[in-house]
Amino acid sequence: MDQAIDVRSKISHFRILIIGRANAGKTTILKKVCNSVEDPEVYDPDGDKVAIDPEIIKESAERGLHDIDNQLIFKSNPQFIFHDSRGFEGGSADEIEKVTAFIERRAKTWKLSEQLHAIWYCLPTDGNRPLLEAEDRFFKISVPLIVIFTKFDGLVTKAFQQLRAEGKKIPAAHAGKVQLAQQMLTTNYRNQLNSVEFKPSAYVQLDDMRLEHSSCIELINETAKTLTDDALLLLFVSVQQNNIELCIEWAVGQGLRSGNKGPESVKWILAYFPHVWVVRIFLPPYSYIPLKSAVSRYPEKNFAFCVDALKNKLPAVEEVLQTSPGRAQIVALLCICAEHTFTKGSAFAESFGPAFITALDAYVGSPTEAEVIKEIDEMGPEAYDYARRQKLSNIVRAHLLRTQAEMA
Numbered sequence: 001m002d003q004a005i006d007v008r009s010k011i012s013h014f015r016i017l018i019i020g021r022a023n024a025g026k027t028t029i030l031k032k033v034c035n036s037v038e039d040p041e042v043y044d045p046d047g048d049k050v051a052i053d054p055e056i057i058k059e060s061a062e063r064g065l066h067d068i069d070n071q072l073i074f075k076s077n078p079q080f081i082f083h084d085s086r087g088f089e090g091g092s093a094d095e096i097e098k099v100t101a102f103i104e105r106r107a108k109t110w111k112l113s114e115q116l117h118a119i120w121y122c123l124p125t126d127g128n129r130p131l132l133e134a135e136d137r138f139f140k141i142s143v144p145l146i147v148i149f150t151k152f153d154g155l156v157t158k159a160f161q162q163l164r165a166e167g168k169k170i171p172a173a174h175a176g177k178v179q180l181a182q183q184m185l186t187t188n189y190r191n192q193l194n195s196v197e198f199k200p201s202a203y204v205q206l207d208d209m210r211l212e213h214s215s216c217i218e219l220i221n222e223t224a225k226t227l228t229d230d231a232l233l234l235l236f237v238s239v240q241q242n243n244i245e246l247c248i249e250w251a252v253g254q255g256l257r258s259g260n261k262g263p264e265s266v267k268w269i270l271a272y273f274p275h276v277w278v279v280r281i282f283l284p285p286y287s288y289i290p291l292k293s294a295v296s297r298y299p300e301k302n303f304a305f306c307v308d309a310l311k312n313k314l315p316a317v318e319e320v321l322q323t324s325p326g327r328a329q330i331v332a333l334l335c336i337c338a339e340h341t342f343t344k345g346s347a348f349a350e351s352f353g354p355a356f357i358t359a360l361d362a363y364v365g366s367p368t369e370a371e372v373i374k375e376i377d378e379m380g381p382e383a384y385d386y387a388r389r390q391k392l393s394n395i396v397r398a399h400l401l402r403t404q405a406e407m408a
């Protein structure tokens with residue numbers, strides 16, 4: 001884990017190539033992943049900002065956004081770098097060549113931060129023809145490729161129309177449309193891909209991504225699952241800010257696994273949370289990290305600060321960590337305090353140190369802590385396993401810390 005943290009300290013960005021024909025829903029997904037309503041900023045391969053005024057020069061804006069070499073960054077989550085490609089829309093050899101060359105170049109580079117870490121391959125499901133020419137051409141690469149079936153809502157609408165055309169009444173057509181759409185997805189899309197030469201690592205289907213309440217959590221979870229390298233997994237989990245539950249789950253797993261390694265193992269747990277990497281202990285708080293800036297130097301200080309804070313608050317922490325339930329208690333404490341400083345935004349507004357202390361003060365000795373300890377005791381002292389990790393994650397999720405002021 002120390003090695004993963006070391007690698008994570010040297011790279012601050014997770015790089016994703018998103019591919020899909022025009023209108024496939026690519027930009028909408030990226031905005032959702034980054035919680036942004038704004039368009040991304042565009043940087044050239046050297047990291048210089050590309051000035052684009054979409055109002056004045058639409059053509060050039062289009063080119064800028066879809067030039068695969070350019071790097072797209074959202075201010076709201078600048079640790080993701082995206083490359084956008086319309087793929088092989090025309091099926092032309094030129095386009096195929098360009099994308100393949102990009103992937104090969106990025107696969108060969110020795111610099112981890114320049115490497116491509118994942119590919120999201122969008123296939124819209126609302127059109128009349130399932131797959132266009134050459135659209136099922138995935139790549140012979142070691143980078144995980146996740147196929148995203150986009151606009152599933154469009155397929156549901158088509159299923160509804162089909163049921164109506166077959167003479168179903170409106171309520172019956174509504175009742176059966178999702179199941180039929182699911183069947184259509186399997187027959188017309190998923191099964192078509194069974195025979196491709198290079199198999200995707202995972203498949204995800206996304207509903208109407210335009211809606212405020214729709215979520216891309218499945219995409220985040222599936223992407224995490226395809227990452228077999230510990231350092232890349234840590235990087236991905238801790239740059240994405242959409243699914244704090246994923247951070248909790250990995251932090252809990254790591255925390256339970258790390259044995260009685262003493263308070264220093266605190267960092268193995270906190271490292272899965274995004275803000276620990278970007279927020280300084282003391283001011284200035286979180287600020288936009290431009291692409292060219294060096295990697296954050298804060299985490300080591302943040303980790304050390306948390307170890308000290310924990311020892312101050314719980315002088316017996318070393319002993320507590322010796323037992324299995326005790327370790328689970330400390331893991332829960334850290335996750336609950338880290339979640340609070342992240343989700344309530346306190347670390348962003350206050351800077352990490354004071355926010356962590358606030359959370360620690362609110363948690364230690366609280367009724368919430370008493371409940372957590374009771375539930376951990378009920379879990380039994382079995383050794384680490386997947387079920388224990390799930391149970392402890394559930395306990396943490398059920399006892400998120402909210403202060404009185406926040407509840408008001």
Ligand SMILES: Nc1nc2c(ncn2[C@@H]2O[C@H](COP(=O)(O)OP(=O)(O)OP(=O)(O)O)[C@@H](O)[C@H]2O)c(=O)[nH]1
Pocket residue numbers: 020021022023024025026027028029086126150151152153154206207208209210
């Ligand atoms: N029905 C439906 N429409 C969507 C969905 N996601 C995006 N759209 C709409 O589809 C259109 C294209 O979406 P974009 O996200 O811009 O697609 P894109 O792949 O980035 O397109 P280009 O940049 O032109 O290649 C927009 O009008 C979106 O509002 C979805 O999940 N369902």
Ligand SMILES: [Mg+2]
Pocket residue numbers: 026027028065
């Ligand atoms: Mg787009």
